[in-house]
Amino acid sequence: MNPPATQDVTVLDLPFFDAQVSDVTLGSEVARLLEQNHSLPGVIVMNKKRFRGMVSRNQFFQRLGRPFGIEIYSSRAITAFLDSLPAPPLVVPAETTIQNAAIICLARPAENVYDPFVVSGKDLPPRLVDFLALIVKQTELLTAAQIEAHAQRAAAISASNAKSDFLANMSHELRTPLTAIIGYSEILIEDVKAGQIDGAVPRLESIAKSGLHLLEMINGILDLAKIEARKMDLFLTTFSLPDFILEITALALPLMKKNDNEFKVTSDHAVVEMHSDEAKLRQSLTNLLGNAAKFTSRGRVTLDVQKETRADGDWVVFQVSDTGIGMSEEQMGRLFESFYQADSSISRRYGGTGLGLSLSKQFCEMLGGNLTAKSALDQGTTFTMKVPVRSKEPAGNASDLR
């Protein structure tokens, strides 16, 4: 949680003393009161319900210590002391910020800069506040503000580094399939010129594959840019959830076979119709299943679909679990960052751009849901995607295609 902004904290938030005496109280009684309670920085003097003045411990005992001080102030009403003061006490309005109160207090003459002060507000009995309490609070706020500023700076640097890393990575990623496309095309041209067309099909296949990979990357970058610019629309339709699961299963099966993974789909069949953005759900789920398939070898991947009923409505919970390589706590901490891959060898070994999860999470959130993950190194991973059975059109989006 963020600390309160310095300007939101006022003198009303400071601890205070409600030590009050009447203006007819004798000086000797005030002296006794202050002697009995060492933490009291002073007392407020009232005339019935009206504020009459403030006795500061320091100033009062200084006066008593002067020649004839005890004779002059002890046996008379405390007003005699108040009337002897060169200036009235410092009274600050309740809405004064800690920062401003500190400036006002510190501007007092050197001999009473450490005196307590009075906080006054409408319908509020005057409060006596210790100067030290003000300074402690101000230091606390400044320290919290400094820590917050450091954290924001670190987050900004980390985001900027992530983008620079991404750009460096991406130019390499974009160049690799492009180089393949250009290389194979040039060989093909030479072959065709020489009348040799035997090896044409595998080369054309490589060109098509590289082109497809390039397209996926560019689409991912464009989607993220669209989300960042808040230009990504939702296209909500009503569709059959069982048909959707069948379709996803068919899409995922070839991916599972690639690494010899067993694939199991379970569902409670409790939700028949969903009102959601089918394409965004499909993209999110295929990424989760694609990741599970990619990072698991000769293991097991499961997709489980359940209904959850909560006070805020009905939800569909898609859970994708695998028995694959898993992730460390540190890797998990950055999992949903755009352009993040657990380490630099991932893109070389497994391909991908590190955009999938960031997109999946943002799609789920656009649908009013969320995406979370649990994992441990070498112990598999579980992603849980919760989306409302009926997503709502965001305010200002008129593109409902029902």
Ligand SMILES: Nc1ncnc2c1ncn2[C@@H]1O[C@H](COP(=O)(O)OP(=O)(O)OP(=O)(O)O)[C@@H](O)[C@H]1O
């Ligand atoms: N099921 C999983 N098991 C282990 N690590 C995973 C799993 N899912 C994701 N990760 C880690 O999180 C990283 C980010 O995943 P994400 O889907 O965003 O990117 P990607 O799969 O590498 O590329 P893309 O999805 O863009 O093709 C992966 O590179 C991998 O390091």
Ligand SMILES: [Mg+2]
């Ligand atoms: Mg992925």
